[in-house]
Every structure is written in structure tokens, then in C-alpha cells.
Amino acid sequence: MPIQIVMERIDGVDLSCTEVFCDACGQRIVQAAEGMYAWWYECTTDTTDGALVYWHKQPCSRPAEAAEQARRGPGWHLLWQELRTLPDYLRANLEEGG
Numbered sequence: 312m313p314i315q316i317v318m319e320r321i322d323g324v325d326l327s328c329t330e331v332f333c334d335a336c337g338q339r340i341v342q343a344a345e346g347m348y349a350w351w352y353e354c355t356t357d358t359t360d361g362a363l364v365y366w367h368k369q370p371c372s373r374p375a376e377a378a379e380q381a382r383r384g385p386g387w388h389l390l391w392q393e394l395r396t397l398p399d400y401l402r403a404n405l406e407e408g409g
């Protein structure tokens with residue numbers, strides 16, 4: 312489960328912290344620059360299965376990508392973004408309502 316609520320005590324205060332965990336190693340992605348999210352695109356049908364994966368860029372992403380590429384086959388390509396961009400893209404796809 313890559314996005315989780317974790318209870319942390321910071322400066323004596325209990326906080327519910329939204330945190331991201333790497334799908335490859337299971338460790339928390341702490342630094343924005345070390346995280347990425349990715350999805351698979353099937354180029355012959357212009358489709359995606361819609362699933363996102365969250366990885367440390369290094370050392371986790373390359374072996375995880377290679378294993379998944381071997382499982383999916385040559386028509387699939389990995390697309391990715393820096394993890395720091397995710398909140399803005401999510402916000403852009405949420406409608407503000409009354």
C-alpha cells in the first residue's frame with residue numbers, strides 16, 4: 312500500500328502524516344527528489360491499465376522496471392513523473408464544488 316496514513320509524534324504532538332512507500336523495497340520515500348511514480352502504456356492500443364507504482368528512483372526503479380517489462384512484453388512502455396508533481400496533477404483533476 313504505497314500511500315498510507317502514519318501516526319507520528321513530532322515535538323510532542325501526535326500527527327496523522329500522509330506518507331509514500333516504495334512498491335519495490337517497502338521503505339518510505341522521504342526526500343521528494345528520490346521519489347517517482349510511474350504507469351505502463353501499451354503503445355499499439357494507446358491504452359494503460361491505470362495502475363500507478365511508486366518507487367525510489369535508485370536503486371529500486373531500474374530492477375523493478377526491468378522485471379515488469381519482462382512480464383508485460385515489448386509493446387509496453389513505462390512513463391513516469393517526479394513524485395513531487397503528483398499533488399499538482401491530482402489537484403488539477405479535482406473539481407471544486409459547493
Ligand SMILES: [Zn+2]
Pocket residue numbers: 333334335336337338366367371
Ligand atoms: Zn525503494
